[in-house]
Amino acid sequence: MDDDRLDAGVLGVPLGARATLVQFSTAFCAPCRATRQVLRAVADTELGVAHVELDAESHLELVRRLDVRSTPTVLVLAADGREVTRASGVPRRSQVVAAVDRAACARSA
Numbered sequence: 618m619d620d621d622r623l624d625a626g627v628l629g630v631p632l633g634a635r636a637t638l639v640q641f642s643t644a645f646c647a648p649c650r651a652t653r654q655v656l657r658a659v660a661d662t663e664l665g666v667a668h669v670e671l672d673a674e675s676h677l678e679l680v681r682r683l684d685v686r687s688t689p690t691v692l693v694l695a696a697d698g699r700e701v702t703r704a705s706g707v708p709r710r711s712q713v714v715a716a717v718d719r720a721a722c723a724r725s726a
Contacts, residue, residue, distance in 0.1 A: 622698035627679065628669050632698055635665030636720035638713065639692040641673045641685045651707045652689040659713045665696075666717055695723040 625631045628639065638656045642649035653670055660668035673680050673688050683692070683700075692703045693716040701720040704712070 621700070623692075623694060623700075624698050628671070630667060630669045632694065632696060633660075633665050633667035634696055635663070636667075636696065636701075636717040637694040637698075638666065638668045638717075639694060640668065640670040641676070641680060641688055641690045641692075642670055643673050643688045646688045648707045649689040652691065655708055655710055655713060656691065659710060659717065663714065663717055665721075693717065693720050695720045699723065 623632075623637075623639065628637070638660060640649070640652055640656055642653070656668045656670075660666045671679070673685060679685075687705050689707065690703060690705050691708060691713075693701045693713075695701050701723050702716050704716075
């Protein structure tokens, strides 16, 4: 695996055909719960989109490698596992859908 790509072995789930939404959360993070709802809704309604939530405290090596500084942090990956964009805090659905579209375009670039 390239250092700048994530894959199913690292994430524990298959990557989405269009995009993968990787959410870093912590146990007592209220914004993380709201983020989970938004990302799940997008993954449930957008074809080819996967969502995986990772507990930051249980994945410290990955958190450090990816320079995740707060929770929730969401990485949007292209189909090949390359990070297209990231955001901290609770995203709006429209922001997530736009990021998925960018990730889908990045796949063919």
